[in-house]
Amino acid sequence: MHWFLQSDFFYSFRNAPVAVASFFVFAVIILAAVFANFIAPNNPFDPASLNLMNGFTPPLQSNEFTGDVFLLGADDQGRDLFSTILYGLRISLFVGIMAVMLAMVMGVVLGLIAGYLGGWLDTFIMRFADIQMTFPSILVAMLIYGVAKGVLPPDLRYEMSIAVLIISIGLSEWVPFARTVRGLTLVEKEKEYITAAKMIGLRKSQIMSRHILPNVLGPVLVIATITFALAIIAEATLSFLGVGVPTTKPSLGTLIRIGQDFLFSGEWWILLFPALTLLALALSINLFGDWLRDTLNPKLK
Amino acid sequence: MLIIVLRRLLQAVMVLLFVALISFLIFRYVGNPVESLLGQEATVAQRAALEEALGLKDPIYEQYADFVLRALQFDFGNSYRGALPVAELIALRLPATLELAMTSAIFAVIFGVITGIYTAINRGGFIANLILSTSLVGVSLPTFLIGVLLIWVFSVELNWLPSFGRGEVVELGWWTTGFLTASGVKSLILPSITLGLYQMTLIMRLTRAEMLEVLRQDYIRLAVALGQSKRQVYFFHALPNILIPVITITGLQLGSVIAFAIITETVFQWPGVGLLFINAVYFVDIPVMSAYLLLVGFAFVVINLVVDLLYLLIDPRLRDGQLKRGAD
Amino acid sequence: MSGNREMVAPLLEISRLSVVLDKRHQRFKAVDDLSFRVFPGEILGLVGESGAGKSMTGCAILGLIEPPLSISSGEITFDGVRIDQDASSIRGSKISMIFQDPLVSLNPLRKIGDQLVEVIRTHINISKAEAFGRAKTLLAEVGIDPGRINAYPHTFSGGMRQRVVIALALAPEPALIIADEPTTALDVSVQAQILDLLKRLCRERGTSIILITHDMGVISETTDRVAVLYAGRLAEIGKTSAVLKNPRHPYTKGLVAATPRIDANSFEKRLFQIPGAMPDLENIPKGCAFHPRCDFASTQCQKQQPPLFEDRSACWLSNEGSETS
Ligand SMILES: Nc1ncnc2c1ncn2[C@@H]1O[C@H](COP(=O)(O)OP(=O)(O)OP(=O)(O)O)[C@@H](O)[C@H]1O
Ligand code: SF4
Ligand SMILES: [Mg+2]
Numbered sequence: 001m002h003w004f005l006q007s008d009f010f011y012s013f014r015n016a017p018v019a020v021a022s023f024f025v026f027a028v029i030i031l032a033a034v035f036a037n038f039i040a041p042n043n044p045f046d047p048a049s050l051n052l053m054n055g056f057t058p059p060l061q062s063n064e065f066t067g068d069v070f071l072l073g074a075d076d077q078g079r080d081l082f083s084t085i086l087y088g089l090r091i092s093l094f095v096g097i098m099a100v101m102l103a104m105v106m107g108v109v110l111g112l113i114a115g116y117l118g119g120w121l122d123t124f125i126m127r128f129a130d131i132q133m134t135f136p137s138i139l140v141a142m143l144i145y146g147v148a149k150g151v152l153p154p155d156l157r158y159e160m161s162i163a164v165l166i167i168s169i170g171l172s173e174w175v176p177f178a179r180t181v182r183g184l185t186l187v188e189k190e191k192e193y194i195t196a197a198k199m200i201g202l203r204k205s206q207i208m209s210r211h212i213l214p215n216v217l218g219p220v221l222v223i224a225t226i227t228f229a230l231a232i233i234a235e236a237t238l239s240f241l242g243v244g245v246p247t248t249k250p251s252l253g254t255l256i257r258i259g260q261d262f263l264f265s266g267e268w269w270i271l272l273f274p275a276l277t278l279l280a281l282a283l284s285i286n287l288f289g290d291w292l293r294d295t296l297n298p299k300l301k
Numbered sequence: 302m303l304i305i306v307l308r309r310l311l312q313a314v315m316v317l318l319f320v321a322l323i324s325f326l327i328f329r330y331v332g333n334p335v336e337s338l339l340g341q342e343a344t345v346a347q348r349a350a351l352e353e354a355l356g357l358k359d360p361i362y363e364q365y366a367d368f369v370l371r372a373l374q375f376d377f378g379n380s381y382r383g384a385l386p387v388a389e390l391i392a393l394r395l396p397a398t399l400e401l402a403m404t405s406a407i408f409a410v411i412f413g414v415i416t417g418i419y420t421a422i423n424r425g426g427f428i429a430n431l432i433l434s435t436s437l438v439g440v441s442l443p444t445f446l447i448g449v450l451l452i453w454v455f456s457v458e459l460n461w462l463p464s465f466g467r468g469e470v471v472e473l474g475w476w477t478t479g480f481l482t483a484s485g486v487k488s489l490i491l492p493s494i495t496l497g498l499y500q501m502t503l504i505m506r507l508t509r510a511e512m513l514e515v516l517r518q519d520y521i522r523l524a525v526a527l528g529q530s531k532r533q534v535y536f537f538h539a540l541p542n543i544l545i546p547v548i549t550i551t552g553l554q555l556g557s558v559i560a561f562a563i564i565t566e567t568v569f570q571w572p573g574v575g576l577l578f579i580n581a582v583y584f585v586d587i588p589v590m591s592a593y594l595l596l597v598g599f600a601f602v603v604i605n606l607v608v609d610l611l612y613l614l615i616d617p618r619l620r621d622g623q624l625k626r627g628a629d
Numbered sequence: 630m631s632g633n634r635e636m637v638a639p640l641l642e643i644s645r646l647s648v649v650l651d652k653r654h655q656r657f658k659a660v661d662d663l664s665f666r667v668f669p670g671e672i673l674g675l676v677g678e679s680g681a682g683k684s685m686t687g688c689a690i691l692g693l694i695e696p697p698l699s700i701s702s703g704e705i706t707f708d709g710v711r712i713d714q715d716a717s718s719i720r721g722s723k724i725s726m727i728f729q730d731p732l733v734s735l736n737p738l739r740k741i742g743d744q745l746v747e748v749i750r751t752h753i754n755i756s757k758a759e760a761f762g763r764a765k766t767l768l769a770e771v772g773i774d775p776g777r778i779n780a781y782p783h784t785f786s787g788g789m790r791q792r793v794v795i796a797l798a799l800a801p802e803p804a805l806i807i808a809d810e811p812t813t814a815l816d817v818s819v820q821a822q823i824l825d826l827l828k829r830l831c832r833e834r835g836t837s838i839i840l841i842t843h844d845m846g847v848i849s850e851t852t853d854r855v856a857v858l859y860a861g862r863l864a865e866i867g868k869t870s871a872v873l874k875n876p877r878h879p880y881t882k883g884l885v886a887a888t889p890r891i892d893a894n895s896f897e898k899r900l901f902q903i904p905g906a907m908p909d910l911e912n913i914p915k916g917c918a919f920h921p922r923c924d925f926a927s928t929q930c931q932k933q934q935p936p937l938f939e940d941r942s943a944c945w946l947s948n949e950g951s952e953t954s
Contacts, residue, residue, distance in 0.1 A: 131316055134601050139560040146582035146590045150331040157585075233443045240445045241567050243582050253445075260449050260568070263457050264464075271453065275446055283441040519733040526691055526728075527748050527797060528721020537747055541738040615738070 019291035022284040029281050033093050036086035075258060075270050084250060085277050091251040092281070095166055096232040100224050102170025103231075107177020108220060112208045114178065115185025126182065129175045137172035138234055144168040145243055161246045169234045173227050180223060184216040222293050229285035236278055252278045309609050313602045318369070320598030324591045325368040328378070332587025377592035382584055387592045391574055396476045397467055398573030401565070402558045404489055405497030409558075410551050413501040417508025417547075422535065424513070433509075436502045444561055448495035448568035455491060463488045465570040496565040500554045507550050511543040518542075545615055552608030556601040638709070639666035640804060640837050641690065641724075646703030646713075648685050648694060648861075650910060657910040659685050659698065661861040664937075667805060672828065672838040674852035674869065676845065676884065678907045682861040683841045687807040690839075691726055692716025708804070722752045725798040729810040731791035735782035741768075741793050742778035745800055752801035767796040771826060788819035795827055799836070806831065809841045824851050845888040849873050857881050860908055860918040862934075865942045877942035879923045917944070 032039060075081055114122040132140060145168040149157050152164070188194065189212065197207050238244035239253030247254055252274050259271025359367075371377075377387040416436075420429040439447075456464035468484030470477040479485025515521065516539060524534050563575035570576070574593065581589035648660035660682045667673050675683045688694055690705055692715065705713040712719055728734050736744060745764035746757065755763070765775035771792040773785075782790055791811060798806050808827060812820040828851055831838050840852055848855050848869060855873075856866040857880065865878040876882045883903035905922040908914060917935050920926040929945055938947040 131319060134316075134556065134605065135597070136557045136560045139563070139597065142563065142579070142582055143590065143594060146585065146587075147327055147331050149582070150327075150585045150587050150590075229441075237443050237445055237564060240443075241564065241579050243579065256446065256449060260452070263449075263453055268453070271449065275450070278446065279438075279442060282443065283438060286441045287437070519728050519730060520736045522693075523726070523728055523734045523794070523797070524736075524748075526693060526720065526726035527751070528717070528719075528725070528801065529748065529751050533747060533751065538736050538739070542736070545738075 016291055016295075018287055022287035022291075025280055026284040026288060029089065029277070029284070030093065032086055033089040036083075036090050039086060042080055042083050075255070081255075081269060081273055084255060085252070085274055087249075088251045088255055088274065089277065089281070091162070091245055091249060092232055092235055092253075092278075095162065095169065095235045095245070095251070096228055098166045099169035099173065099231040099235070100228045102166060103173035103227060104177055104220065104224055106170065107174035108181050108213070108216070110174065111178035111181025111216075112185055112212060115182035116189055116204065116208050116212065122182075125178065129178055132172075133175050137169075137230070138237060140172035141168040141234055141238065142241075142243065144171050145238065158246055161244070162249075165235065165238060165244050168238075169231050172234070173230060176223050176227065177220060180219050181216050184219065185212050188212050188215050222289070225285065225289040225292055229282055229289060232278075232285070233282055252281075305613065306610065309606060313606045317598060317602050320602075321369050321372065321595060322365065324372075324594045324598070325365050327594070328368065328588060328591040329364065332381075332591065372592075372595055377595070378588040380581075380589050381586045387588050390577060390589065391592060391596065392475065394572055394574045394577050396478065397571060398559065398562050398566070398575060400479060401489065401492055401496060401571060401573060402555070402562055405493040405495075405565075406500065406551070406555055406558050408493050409497035409500035409504055409554070410547075412497075413504025413551075414508050414547060416501075417505040418512055418535070418540075418543075420505070421509040421512035421516070422531075432505075436505060439498055439502045444495060444499060444564045445568050447498055448491070448565055451491045451495055452568070462491050464491070467572060492565050492569045492571055495568065496558060496561060499561070500551075500558060503554065504547060504551060508543055508547055511546050512539060515539045515542045541615070545612060548611055548615070549608050552604055552611070555604050556597070559597060559600055637668055640669045640708060641667040641839075642704075642706040643686075643690070644704050644706075646686070646689060646705060647701045648682070648689055648698055649701040651697045651699070652911075655911075656701075658701075658913070659861050659910055660689065661913075663703070663858075663861070663863050665856050665863065665866055667837050667839060669804070670832075670835045670837055671853045672831070672840055672851060674848040674855040675839055675841045675858060676843060676848050676855060677858035677864075678843060680907055680909060681858040683843075683858055684809050685861075686858070687726065687809050687839065687841055689713075690716070690807060691720050691724060721748070721803070722801050723803050724805045724807065725801060725803040727791075727794055727798050727806060727808040727811045730814040731787055731794050732814065734794050735790055737782055740779050740781055741785075745778075745793075745797060748797055748800045763800070764796075767800055768793075770830060771796045771799075787815050788823060791815060791819075791823050792826065795823070795830070799830060799834075802834070803836060805837045805839065807839045807841070810843075811840075812847070813842070813844075820847075821850075845873070845884050849888075857884065860913050861910075862918055863937060863943055864919070865944075866937075867941050877947050878919075878944045879925055879946070880919050881942075883922075919944075 075084060110125050114125040145164055148164045148167060152160055157164075185208075194207060194211060197211055202210075235244060235251060236253035236256070239251045240257045241253075242257065244253055245251045250258070255274035256271060256278065259267075259274060262270050375388040377391075379385060380387050380390055416432055420432055423429040452464040455462045463484070466488060467479045468486075468488035469482040470479050470485055471481040479489055516534075521534060521538055524538050529537075559575075562571075562573060563579050565571065566573045566575035567579055574596070577589060578593045580586070581593065643666070644664045646660055646663045647658055650657045650659050663682075663686060665673070675686065677683055685694070685698070689700055690712075692712065694700055700713055703713065704711060705716075707719050707723060710718075716724075735741065739747075742761065742764050745767060746760040749755070749760040749763055750757070753760075753763075761778070765778055768775045768778060773789060773792055773796070777784075782793070785793065795811075798808075806827075811827065812823050815823060824847065827838065830836070840847070842848060852869045854867065855869045857864040857872070857878065859880050865872060865876065865881045872881060873885055876885050880903070887902055903922060908918065908921075914921055914931075915934075916932050917923070917926070917930040920930040923930065925946055927945065933945075935943045935945045935948075937943045941947065
């Protein structure tokens, strides 16, 4: 810990107020999501705890029938908005993290293979990546989502929504990882210690995982942060469009979709608070990611 | 020159064939082609006959060739829902999407380039910094949120602009346009801003970065040393040089604009192809999805091609085949 | 000779110019109390190792110094007019500049003719067609086929491009051209041609040149007078022939000795090198900036900065009567 506090990295962090602020906001959001079941007044995913009479209660006012008061108001089904946002955040973050993991593992493995083995495999992977990259990832994610739903038997479609969502977003974001890892691998594999490793007879897979992999992890982490923000936005977008998480387990996107429906009737809080949360989340990750990228790896710019 | 163009054309065709392959695989193996053609009420005999006629037992490459040939004649099968030909559905909705995409692209380019140049020239100025930090928030905001917030302000609170639909449209042959009626134009405003804002920020940041980069070049220093005015330096020397990357990105963004139209169209219930697609995803309407993929793939490839050719027109070095583009 | 020069009014006069670099709370002198004059029609060489402040001096004359650098004191007078506060009236029109690398000195996306016309019309009020005519004449003068007026820069070789740049610099018919290492980026074989061209055209027009270089060979072949810069200060100045034959400042001696000469017996001698390197801005030594590298350094040299003696050399040794070597 001490060495970390003394490091250049920490020094430049301390001296970047934007980075500190965004990290702080991000940390608060993460903690709130992780400890949702302790913080949230009630569990919005539990139908038993809901009272439809509470529907549309404005923030900090008591409901005319039940007398209940909600910090951020209640949505159409009487769910406490504050609790719903916390639980929704959980889903958004979960989907985001899992999708990034998937993209990262896939991208790193394919990038290593393409870079280290080269040949037709390299050509194939990178060509495929090029073509995929011509399409925006959100479109790719939608397509994969649609196809995956088509492949699944209809009775499983609803249950598997979240898994399908993770796979769609994950598969749509692997390319930047693969490209970077491939580039770094190409540089790394020319170095002498790799030649030495080959001479002592290490297998290709060993060289890739023990020698090259550790050297490409830094940039991969930077990309992962940025991808994390993208994945969260993708999740929110898909859920907003109604092709994401199921409505019984609303994520931030779903909540915003519900909020939009009630804008005209004046229930603004259903929209505002989830929107602000999503904005804070996306902005803090983006700002922190920008700073991280500039600090760790000026080349990535 | 001709050889470069031909090579680019060939590349474009290869990419299209690849996209078509994926589209075909989806159509053939995820969906049910027989159902898509006949609708769900067909009899067993009809199905068998059609399977034979469609050649579903043929070798796969023949089926693929067949699929491509039919796609070339705009035959994408029937939608699972309503059993209408997919091509007809798309044709009906294409004008709405294209008008939206065009308007927002033009909006994005004009404002993006202007603010980009402004923030580069007035680097460190108060307004420039304000624009830049606002743009940072802009890039972080998901498109749909921008749309919803615009609706909130301009439709709900101020009641100035419509929040959904295209307004009144005029038919010009098979094309329908919203440009000719007041309500049509009004309806275009919010969706165009929503769709164009992200691209605008991108174009602005790019223009700014390029401008700053170009202003560091020796030929700019020379121009300044030779007493040329700021106006000359910016417009005679710098602008053509930033135009190349800006055109590329803008062009490449056009594809994204069409794709992101899905989101905007959903927010504003804009009756375009994007809305058609998202409904297809929702109802797992495979033929529509497969056709949309082909359509968007086609749009992307054509756009990339046009951008590359424009590049050739603008940069004399490329025209002579002297330099290779970094991206290739 | 020097008496003669006093009678002619100098075209450009730089007196006690200092350019400083502000870095956090410190101030470093990139150009330190520099004075020299340029007379009409002459070619003045500005020589020194990399980082001596040669380019900075050139930029200061044209008013191209930008933060964090600034002119902290001194005056620059052109034709009797102060230009150190605002050089826009003479920039391009009276004084123009040529940079080191012709490959990047021309806008790649503009035809050379258009670039010439743009410069001409900035300073001379004539029609586009007339400007085109002039551009063609200029191209012919610098040895480029006027028929190529509509060609793009990338179709020319480096030497040809530098000719175009010279045409650009001459286009507004300036009285002074600052040429900042105009041939450093070129092939050795082309260097002499370009220098000859520049020299000839300026002689024809009576245009003065400040020729920045670190090549003593170029100095000896091209310039009338030479100013030797060291760490932002003037080390020695004088007629080129006199300075080269009889350098008074130990630094100039070193530079001269380090110049390869193609005469019969120099082949046996090992090329001399001044030991050590020039200090960077932030570590300029006290006293004479050259003292750590100087064979003749005394304690006085370490403490006191020498003034310019006899309008010639800033070295304490020059004070002790002319030392002939
Ligand atoms: N923008 C700047 N910021 C900080 N220091 C600078 C800047 N520009 C120049 N310097 C410093 O000022 C000093 C003089 O630079 P100048 O370019 O005039 O040298 P020069 O004599 O032309 O050298 P060269 O032969 O390399 O062109 C150098 O030490 C340089 O590092
Ligand atoms: S002043 Fe002293 S240190 Fe400087 S050059 Fe002359 S002798 Fe050498
Ligand atoms: Mg220089």
